[in-house]
Amino acid sequence: MPHDSRPATSKVPAVTLGFWLIKIAATTLGETGGDALSMSLGLGYLVSTAIFAVVFATAVGAQIGARRFRPLLYWLTVVATTTVGTTLADFADRSLGIGYAGGSILLLALLLASLVIWYRVLGSIAVDSVATPHAEAFYWITIMFSQTLGTALGDWTADSAGLGYTGAMMIFGGLLLAVAAAYFWTRLSRTALFWLAFVLTRPLGAVVGDFLDKPIDHGGLALSRIGASGVLVALMLVFILIFPQRPADKAY
Template identity: 55%
Template sequence: MLGVVSKQKNKVPAITLGYWVIKVLATTLGEVGGNAVTLTLGWGYLIGTVIFSTFLVAAVTAQIRSKRFQPFLYWAAITATTLAGTTLADLLDRSLGLGYLGGSLSLFTMVMTTLGLWYRSRGSISVDTVTGPKVEAFYWATIMFSQTLGTALGDWMADSTGLGYNGSALVIAGTLIIISLLYFTTKVSHTGLFWAAFILTRPLGATIANSLDKPTTAGGLAIGDFSASAVLAVIMTICILAIPQRPGQKSKSEPSRA
């Protein structure tokens, strides 16, 4: 049945410039935070994935059970996906031997499959329709796969294409600018452009993070992972408090199929 009016509130934030600023900070924090546990502490990708996956399940469960939009809870869940995505991507690419390209292609397939199932189930993949537990489940699954994809893609660009961390960040930033121009000047699907930008801000954050914590001989600034994580967490907290946070506009009629 189509055209069922949703009475539940949208619990994801409106997509504004401030949203993207906090999103990039969260993805950068996810990269250095993941590296702090797996590399600096030496606990490895498997243990890191278990730790952050536990945090992810708790945060997303709390988000889905919440009755209204809560900025800190939402961004805690986003940060959890970036932390788990970092360690999971490294586990797939390095420990399990898929390689950066193989991991990227596999994760891209997962993202597209999840979006396809979401669209088939609900008739839309717009964030404006994220107003119920089932849609939220699709939403967070898509985000988790896209965050993991972004990590693998960023590593592939930096290590396998010869661009390095800074070069990769410039290429991704340029692509995001093109997406922004398409959003404001063309009739290209805003929903499609949103998900493209969401995926690409993850490798942007990853390459920025690598520019911070990698050795100077590898093109980084050799800032410690824990120091970088602490600074990013403080900046992100300030931004959440300072940047107006409001729930996104709820669709008047959420397409659904009975």
């Protein structure tokens, strides 16, 4: 593997309360934004996935090419992973006919494979080790799989399991609280807890997004997808301004 001569400066944010609040807003935006393009504008899942995939690839390229941590660029890239994850999961689950369960199992396998390969190649999957282009590439691929998995899990829980959007929100919110409790009161691996929480914020955002824009007779609020997306963009910007944004400390 060629040596990277650039300084090993982290370009991902430190994991703080602000990080998680922005992440949940971003994942909710991914659901409403993805549905706005595929459903409200009528482009369908495949075309929408192709559009968001180009945005995702462009954002990741800019993120990897950046010389330092840029909060707006980082969160734009996260939103790109959530939108492409939304339409890709919907395409796999619905258009390909493998269903929510099949899609969730497939995506979980891809996520675990990404983490295993990343660890075997670079020796760490900790966020504070993401300071080289190779680590960043693994980081964003893993995030994209986690966001897509989260969409499928959210739909599976709310629809197939019959819990509805509010029930699913309670399930995933409760699981996130359990992860937080494990972080503060156990000695479980911080890296494992981070990735578990990272995955769980996506289905939470997915069901919150569906709750906002799905019809009232389906348990939603029937809000405009485009309008809800605009509000979520504004909320993310407020959070980014309120909560200090600093790069994660390197672990080496």
